[in-house]
Amino acid sequence: MDRSLLSTRATLVLLLAVLAGAAVGLLSALAGDGTARCALCGLAAAGGALPVINQVITPDRTGGEPRLQPSGDDHG
Numbered sequence: 001m002d003r004s005l006l007s008t009r010a011t012l013v014l015l016l017a018v019l020a021g022a023a024v025g026l027l028s029a030l031a032g033d034g035t036a037r038c039a040l041c042g043l044a045a046a047g048g049a050l051p052v053i054n055q056v057i058t059p060d061r062t063g064g065e066p067r068l069q070p071s072g073d074d075h076g
Helices: 008-030 035-056
Strands: none
Touching: 008 035
């Protein structure tokens, strides 16, 4: 088996969405919400972050590693 289950880009997008959801769930828990509400907040944040992160991290046209979209302001 030479192929991986997920591409590097898909793994990065899913990882960042899970981290965003975990951060929101943790912040919700620190605010004093119940366990169920914390879980729902984290899941909603992960679901909302997924399409945003998917748009920000564009696939490389050559099939290599992912790259971030340029912001448009070149100061250097």
